[in-house]
Amino acid sequence: MGRLWGVDRVSMTVVVRFAPSPTGFLHIGGARTALFNWLYARHMGGKFLLRIEDTDRERSTQQAIDAIFQSLEWLGLTWDAEPVFQFARAPRHAEVAHQLVKEGKAYYCYCSAEELETMRQEAAAKGLPPRYNGFWRDRDPSLAPKGVKPVVRFRAPQSGTTVLDDCVQGRVEIPNEQLDDMILLRADGTPTYMLSVVVDDHDMGITHVIRGDDHLTNMFRQYHLYKACGWETPTFAHIPLIHGPDRAKLSKRHGALGAEQYQAMGFLPEAMLNYLMRLGWAHGDDEVISMKQATEWFDIHDVGRSPARFDMAKLTHLNALYLRQADPERLLKDIEPYLKQQATEEEWGVGRLRILKGMRGLQERAKTLVELREHALFYVKRPEFSADNADQAGTAVFRSEALMSLKELMNLIEKTPFIEPGSLEGTLRDFCRQTSKKLGAFLAPARLALTGATVSPSLFEVMILLGRTETLERLALYQDFLLSLTN
């Protein structure tokens, strides 16, 4: 009785896993695979497990393991049991392989790397898929060359077809000639991926294998391995890969960055998750979807089969949206380390409070946390002026007008109490009306003076938060700067 067509799915508790190999950071495709697994587990009230596939001792690093944990935690993709480290289970894998040999379902193969290479070339020359030709499959082991350590190969079916149902791909059929006798145990006795996955998925009680569709053909190999072991096959779901701008599988070449790098670029985890879940999956016209909502809606069967391309612009848009809605205190915490580092303790003392109060004005102008913290900097420390900065220095005409504006503005401020925001704004508007000046033009130099930039939150708000004294000081400072340029 195969679970694939099982009778008992309703009462079955779903157990899924995310199984990255720690040979690098958690890249964006991996993050989405983890997300889909997580969502499906939560949706079904099942378990989401984590397995580190560290059997490649050469390439696995502790650093990568840490990065994967860190990224999953950042995204909030929490797992439900202690992670399984695959390498630690190698003895168990070997045990299974030897059992298969004993049962005649696997055999020793003594071919050298050169011989295999020749086989592949011969096969290719005949228009066949390059693979092992089963040289030792039925050969008498007594003919084995002396001193050669054999590998253990799986005795795969050589004819007929294998038909499997996949939650995403549907019914897929493959001729068994495509399946060669894969290696289960290397010459040094260590298990290969193909064996380890099957044994671990079985031992961990995995019910649904959700992974990238680059594993689709592995499903067929693994299926026969399950059968040979006499184990129930899990349900498979092969989700399409994320592609780069050139339509090829996303890789480092495309600047496929690790989740941690997106974090460093100032993306919010909720934006990342929202973006990722919409790659290959949709719920009608909904675009902004919370994890709570997604958990309710998500079904692995609704995932599409065509690959998606990664689009930074849309991610950025989503990020800006979540940034605008975020709680100011939380955002402050996010940007605090950077700001603190930029300022003295005193500056930070006053700046912190200004930013907290002015966060609303700040956050609706920033697309990322990096932008946010840069835009917030002027609340902490005075802008520095430089003659090289064309924006700040302006043309001669701008400078003479700016000096007049600054002077008038300082006069007005001296006369205006800063008690309530409206009073200052009212005074300035009245003044502009009476002198038929345009408020925007009138305020432009002040924006430079107070923030050092041509873009900032509402100047009325900025002035209130900076306070009368600081405002006047900054205006005077900029005035001096302009005068120094004029002379």
Next chain:
RNA sequence: GUUCCCAUCGUCUAGCGGUUAGGACAUCGCCCUUUCAAGGCGGCAACACGGGUUCGAGUCCCGUUGGGAACGCCA
């Protein structure tokens, strides 16, 4: 080369035999506005091609083209 998968605006997608082919991002206008954003309104923009099936096809079938993936003592 062999096998498998895919194909709706530039991008992500909705569509599950009858739609003016919808939404979102991007882009371009206009409005709002102290700047910039945000927001509002609008524009541009897609069913790869060819055959069938059907009264009727983006939707079903076949083929073509194009793209992708897999073919390791990597995972």
